Amino acid sequence: xxxxxxxxxxxxxxxxxxxxxxxxxxxxxxxxxxxxxxxxxxxxxxxxxxxxxxxxxxxxxxxxxxxxxxxxxxxxxxxxxxxxxxxxxxxxxxxxxxxxxxxxxxxxxxxxxxxxxxxxxxxxxxxxxxxxxxxxxxxxxxxxxx
Amino acid sequence: xxxxxxxxxxxxxxxxxxxxxxxxxxxxxxxxxxxxxxxxxxxxxxxxxxxxxxxxxxxxxxxxxxxxxxxxxxxxxxxxxxxxxxxxxxxxxxxxxxxxxxxxxxxxxxxxxxxxxxxxxxxxxxxxxxxxxxxxxxxxxxxxxxxxxxxxxxxxxxxxxxxxxxxxxxxxxxxxxxxxxxxxxxxxxxxxxxxxxxxxxxxxxxxxxxxxxxxxxxxxxxxxxxxxxxxxxxxxxxxxxxxxxxxxxxxxxxxxxxxxxxxxxxxxxxxxxxxxxxxxxxxxxxxxxxxxxxxxxxxxxxxxxxxxxxxxxxxxxxxxxxxxxxxxxxxxxxxxxxxxxxxxxxxxxxxxxxxxxxxxxxxxxxxxxxxxxxxxxxxxxxxxxxxxxxxxxxxxxxxxxxxxxxxxxxxxxxxxxxxxxxxxxxxxxxxxxxxxxxxxxxxxxxxxxxxxxxxxxxxxxxxxxxxxxxxxxxxxxxxxxxxxxxxxxxxxxxxxxxxxxxxxxxxxxxxxxxxxxxxxxxxxxxxxxxxxxxxxxxxxxxxxxxxxxxxxxxxxxxxxxxxxxxxxxxxxxxxxxxx
Numbered sequence: 001x002x003x004x005x006x007x008x009x010x011x012x013x014x015x016x017x018x019x020x021x022x023x024x025x026x027x028x029x030x031x032x033x034x035x036x037x038x039x040x041x042x043x044x045x046x047x048x049x050x051x052x053x054x055x056x057x058x059x060x061x062x063x064x065x066x067x068x069x070x071x072x073x074x075x076x077x078x079x080x081x082x083x084x085x086x087x088x089x090x091x092x093x094x095x096x097x098x099x100x101x102x103x104x105x106x107x108x109x110x111x112x113x114x115x116x117x118x119x120x121x122x123x124x125x126x127x128x129x130x131x132x133x134x135x136x137x138x139x140x141x142x143x144x145x146x
Numbered sequence: 147x148x149x150x151x152x153x154x155x156x157x158x159x160x161x162x163x164x165x166x167x168x169x170x171x172x173x174x175x176x177x178x179x180x181x182x183x184x185x186x187x188x189x190x191x192x193x194x195x196x197x198x199x200x201x202x203x204x205x206x207x208x209x210x211x212x213x214x215x216x217x218x219x220x221x222x223x224x225x226x227x228x229x230x231x232x233x234x235x236x237x238x239x240x241x242x243x244x245x246x247x248x249x250x251x252x253x254x255x256x257x258x259x260x261x262x263x264x265x266x267x268x269x270x271x272x273x274x275x276x277x278x279x280x281x282x283x284x285x286x287x288x289x290x291x292x293x294x295x296x297x298x299x300x301x302x303x304x305x306x307x308x309x310x311x312x313x314x315x316x317x318x319x320x321x322x323x324x325x326x327x328x329x330x331x332x333x334x335x336x337x338x339x340x341x342x343x344x345x346x347x348x349x350x351x352x353x354x355x356x357x358x359x360x361x362x363x364x365x366x367x368x369x370x371x372x373x374x375x376x377x378x379x380x381x382x383x384x385x386x387x388x389x390x391x392x393x394x395x396x397x398x399x400x401x402x403x404x405x406x407x408x409x410x411x412x413x414x415x416x417x418x419x420x421x422x423x424x425x426x427x428x429x430x431x432x433x434x435x436x437x438x439x440x441x442x443x444x445x446x447x448x449x450x451x452x453x454x455x456x457x458x459x460x461x462x463x464x465x466x467x468x469x470x471x472x473x474x475x476x477x478x479x480x481x482x483x484x485x486x487x488x489x490x491x492x493x494x495x496x497x498x499x500x501x502x503x504x505x506x507x508x509x510x511x512x513x514x515x516x517x518x519x520x521x522x523x524x525x526x527x528x529x530x531x532x533x534x535x536x537x538x539x540x541x542x543x544x545x546x547x548x549x550x551x552x553x554x555x556x557x558x559x560x561x562x563x564x565x566x567x568x569x570x571x572x573x574x575x576x577x578x579x580x581x582x583x584x585x586x587x588x589x590x591x592x593x594x595x596x597x598x599x600x601x602x603x604x605x606x607x608x609x610x611x612x613x614x615x616x617x618x619x620x621x622x623x624x625x626x627x628x629x630x631x632x633x634x635x636x637x638x639x640x641x642x643x644x645x646x647x648x649x650x651x652x653x654x655x656x657x658x659x660x661x662x663x664x665x666x667x668x669x670x671x672x673x674x675x676x677x678x679x680x681x682x683x684x685x686x687x688x689x690x691x692x693x694x695x696x697x698x699x700x701x702x703x704x705x706x707x708x709x710x711x712x713x714x715x716x717x718x719x720x721x722x723x724x725x
Contacts, residue, residue, distance in 0.1 A: 011509055017516035024523045082508040103508045104515040104552045 002028040003118040004046065008038040008064065009053040009080070018051070025111065035059030039067040042075060048118045050077045051110070052097075054088050062092055069096045074124055076117035080105065155467040157474050172477055174470050181466040189458050197451045201444065208440045212361075212431070213402055216416035219358065220429050221400045223366065224418040226354060231422040234270065234328055234346065235311060237263060242332035242342045250276045250285060250332075250342065257287045263344075272325060272345040277303070279339050288345065290321045297343075306331050306341050313423035316348055316368075316376040316385060324348055324385045326376075326423075348385070351377045364431040369393075370424050382430070391415070394426065404433070486697070493667065493688060500669055504555035511548055511555070518544040557682045558669065572611050574639050574647060574714075575600040581618045585626070592631045600639045607647065607716035613690045614714070620687040621651050621710050628655025628708060645717055646696070651710045658702040666700065 005027045009015045012033060019029040030047070032038035035056050042050065050068055054061030065077055079092045079100040089100035098117040101110060157174045241259055242250075249255050256274055263271045273288020281298020297303045306312045306329045314327040325345045333339040355366040355377055368376035373393045378384045382391065391405055391413075400418045407413055412433040419426050521541045525531040531538070578598060582589070589596055625635050636652040658666060665671045667688040691698045695715045702708040 011513060013513045014509070014516055017513065017520045021516065021520045021523050024520075024527060080512075082505055082512065102552075102556060104512040104548055106549065107515070107519045 002026060003114065004028045004030070004048045005114060006030045006032060006038060006041055006047040006050045008032045008035065008050060008056070010034060010056045011053070021107070022111075022114075027114070035061070035064035035067075038064055039071070042068045043071045046072065047075050048121050049098075049114050050075055051114070052077050052079050054079050054081045054092070054100075060088075062088060062095065065092050065095055065097055074121055074128075076121045078110075078113050078117055153463050153467075155470060157471065172473060174474050177473065178466050178470045181470065182462055185462045185466070186459060189462070190455055193451065193454060193458070197447060201447055204443055204447075205440060208437070208443070212414065212436045213416075215361075216402060216414060216429055216431060217400050219360070219366070220416040220418050220427060223354065223358070223429075224400065224420060224427050227351065227368070227420055227425070227427060228422045230270075230350060230354075231313060231328075231420070234267065234344070235313070235330065235422070237267060238328055238330040238342055238344055239311075242330045245332075247276070247278075247333060247338075247340050250340070253285055253287060256285050260287050268350075270346050270350050272347050275343045275345075277329075277341040277343055279307075279333075279337055283343075284340075292320065295320070302327065302329060303341070307339065315370045315374070315424050318386070319345075321345075348377055358429075360429065360431065361436060363435045364429060366427070366429045368420075368425045368427055371419075371426065376425060379430075389428075391430070394428070489667075490692065493685075493692070496669060496685075497689065500558040504558040507551070508555050511551055515545065515548045515552075518548065554682070557686065569608050570611055571606045572609050572614060573606045574604060574614075574649065577611060577614050578618055578637060578639075578649070581615055581622060584619065585622060588626060589635075592626070594626065594629060594632070595634045596637065597635070598637045601641075604639060604641075605716075607714075609714060609716075610694055613694055617687050617690045617694075617712060618649070620683045620690075621712070624683060624710075625651055625653040625655060625708070628657070629653050630655070642713065645715055647714045647716055649712045649714065651712075652707060653709075654707040657704040657706055657708055658700070659704050660702075663700060663702060667698075 005022055007015050007019055007022070007029065008031075009018075010033055015031045015033060019031050022029045030041060030045070032041050036059050038050065038052070039059075041047075052061055052064060052068075056064070061079060065079070068075055068077060073096070076098040077092070077096070079089050079097050080103050081089050081100055082103040089097075093100065098120065099113050101113065155174075155178055158178075241263075245255070245259075256276065260271060260274045263274075273286065273290060273292070275283050275288070275292060275295075276285040277283050277297055281296050281300070281303055283293060283295040283297065286293045286295075302312045302314055310331040312327070312329045314329075316324050316326045318324060319327075325347055327343060327345050329341050329343040331339055331341050351368060355368070358364075358366050360366060363381070365380045365382060367379040367382070369389050370376055371393075373389045373391075375383055375385055375387045375389055379389075382389055390408060394401065394403060394415065394417045396419055398419070400416060403415050403417070405413045405415055414431045414433050414436060416429040417426055518541055522538070522545065525534070525538055525541065575598070578600075582596060582598070588594075622635070622637075629635065634654045636650075638650040638652075640648045640650065642648045662671075666684050669682055669685040671685070688698060691712060691714075696713045698713070699711040700708065701711075
């Protein structure tokens with residue numbers, strides 16, 4: 001299954017180029033140009049990884065991150081910072097973001113981090129599945145009640 | 147002038163056009179000069195005036211005292227001499243009137259009278275003669291054979307005949323012994339008068355005058371009105387010699403005059419015309435001798451003036467120099483502080499500028515990066531360009547350049563960032579050793595001698611280890627860039643002030659020219675241009691040192707080396723204190 005990636009950045013050119021490159025690398029890419037849009041997207045669809053710019057005009061990165069994590073806690077978020085916003089990035093990581101990268105970032109690093117984040121999410125989901133399986137095995141009724 | 151070299155204040159030669167002079171509020175030379183002149187004038191002028199007044203007053207007092215004393219001596223002795231003469235004249239007068247000519251012609255009687263005179267008046271009367279109106283000596287008693295002498299026609303005899311009395315000068319006469327004569331006329335008729343003539347020795351005058359205790363090599367003697375000495379003098383010749391001084395003018399009182407003797411010495415002369423005889427009493431003193439006590443007083447005065455003036459001047463010079471020096475030190479401190487604040491402000495502005503520039507550039511860089519990356523991807527995917535090395539190379543170099551630009555903007559942000567210090571207890575020698583561990587390889591390869599001196603048991607303190615490491619790393623890197631292969635780097639750590647630790651890095655490298663020294667902490671200021679330096683190392687170091695609440699100083703001499711001093715506070719500064 002393709003890794004589903006959502007790219008959130010107000011810089012249109014950046015979003016386009018990055019999404020095309022990710023598509024070429026066989027990722028399933030969606031783009032959002034604002035935090036609000038991204039939050040709606042996340043609520044509607046399932047993504048494995050969100051690449052989120054920290055500094056955006058309408059809704060700032062941390063707020064967007066909170067919404068994303070609120071809607072889909074398992075979705076991993078990689079934060080991109082362009083300014084002296086390492087602090088924001090750190091705050092974001094405390095709020096559950098997977099990692100951060102300074103713009104301009106090396107492509108390999110980004111792809112690597114996306115893969116790792118996706119793997120982490122997959123592993124996470126795998127464990128949840130296993131737990132569910134155990135639960136079903138030990139008490140099949142609970143499946144119905146949930 | 148040697149004296150000037152001693153008293154010259156240390157700030158005198160400070161170049162007037164020193165850089166940054168505009169910051170200095172004071173002209174130290176002017177203040178110093180003003181202080182010295184004003185206090186010197188105010189304290190020395192009254193002293194000098196008082197001393198001069200005192201000097202003249204004392205001189206006058208001493209002079210007038212001597213003059214008074216001379217006058218007193220003269221008038222006292224004049225009285226004695228006058229009395230002596232008057233007494234003898236009176237005695238003779240009495241004898242003449244008490245005895246008839248017949249009595250006086252009797253040699254026995256005359257001898258008795260002479261003996262009586264000698265008994266009553268003491269020494270003085272040498273002989274007695276009686277002369278009749280024709281001028282013949284008709285009777286004589288005394289040690290000389292003078293009977294029958296004819297005095298007619300002699301001036302004194304005519305004077306006696308006319309005025310009734312005559313006191314003569316001192317003269318040698320027939321007997322060749324200095325003496326004087328008092329003659330008194332007896333009888334009333336013009337033709338039958340007679341004269342009693344007594345010769346007096348000058349010994350009584352001599353003893354009177356020579357026994358005087360006179361200060362100032364003084365001399366007291368009698369002269370007659372022609373300036374011939376009547377008694378022996380100590381310094382001006384013997385009896386009947388010519389007095390080598392001008393004859394004083396006649397006045398009825400005791401008078402003082404000033405003269406010079408043959409040797410040119412100043413003399414103080416007191417004199418008095420004696421009305422009872424043809425004499426002038428003179429007391430002569432040497433002024434130089436008289437003023438000897440004054441000389442001592444004068445010397446004392448002058449020495450006092452000089453000593454006190456010297457002391458006052460020394461104190462004034464010392465005080466002025468000290469005070470102005472204090473002003474200068476305070477002023478320099480103020481300027482240094484001002485400079486530091488200005489510098490910190492400048493660095494802060496540069497930091498803000500750098501941060502915003504970095505941010506603005508980072509976004510387009512990210513776009514370029516992605517576009518170039520996309521190009522790379524497309525080239526690799528499409529067979530058409532897969533083997534076009536030239537195009538691939540172009541794109542690669544775009545990506546590499548973006549990477550380089552990104553590194554620079556990241557460092558700029560590093561310089562400007564404002565992170566919370568992560569404070570922990572650190573041992574400074576550990577930190578330095580770690581840093582030396584990173585770059586020990588380079589030192590080994592280049593044979594650079596690194597010496598680290600940290601006092602035993604240097605107490606650990608609270609600081610941000612990471613920043614400290616980066617600071618030291620940057621400075622040591624910088625030193626490595628400056629020294630030749632085989633150079634030296636000394637690192638010392640000292641405790642300075644209660645709250646600061648100083649880390650001193652001394653290298654013997656190429657040094658930094660003075661004009662560059664002021665700018666080395668600015669971003670993009672690099673001497674390693676074209677050798678891979680970004681010019682950000684020291685500016686980042688500066689920012690880091692500021693962040694930990696310390697400061698950094700640099701001293702350098704071209705060709706001799708550079709010394710960085712990093713002052714690190716031992717109590718970590720919280721973020722809120724720093725703002």
